[in-house]
Amino acid sequence: xxxxALSPEDAINFSTTTAADEKIxxxxxxxxxxxxxxxxxxxxxxxxxxxxxxxRRRIGVIAAIAFAVSLAVLTMAFYVDGSSIxxx
Numbered sequence: 001x002x003x004x005a006l007s008p009e010d011a012i013n014f015s016t017t018t019a020a021d022e023k024i025x026x027x028x029x030x031x032x033x034x035x036x037x038x039x040x041x042x043x044x045x046x047x048x049x050x051x052x053x054x055x056r057r058r059i060g061v062i063a064a065i066a067f068a069v070s071l072a073v074l075t076m077a078f079y080v081d082g083s084s085i086x087x088x
Contacts, residue, residue, distance in 0.1 A: 006044055011037035 005012040016022040028034040032048045 011041035011043040
């Protein structure tokens with residue numbers, strides 16, 4: 001984004017320097033966040049980038065809710081079991 005490669009007309013040459021960068025770049029191309037404009041020139045698809053961020057946010061919210069519900073159920077289970085032990 002720093003070079004404003006946000007459309008096929010603005011695409012830039014890009015090459016990675018490390019294996020980790022290559023893996024990340026390949027994943028971004030595979031998911032459509034980075035688009036190939038031909039001749040080893042690439043650009044960032046902002047709509048795909050925003051959609052990816054929104055998808056990851058939704059997954060995070062669902063995971064947080066699932067964790068909170070699980071924690072509440074566990075807490076209630078121990079509270080109920082613990083109170084019955086005290087009353088005996």
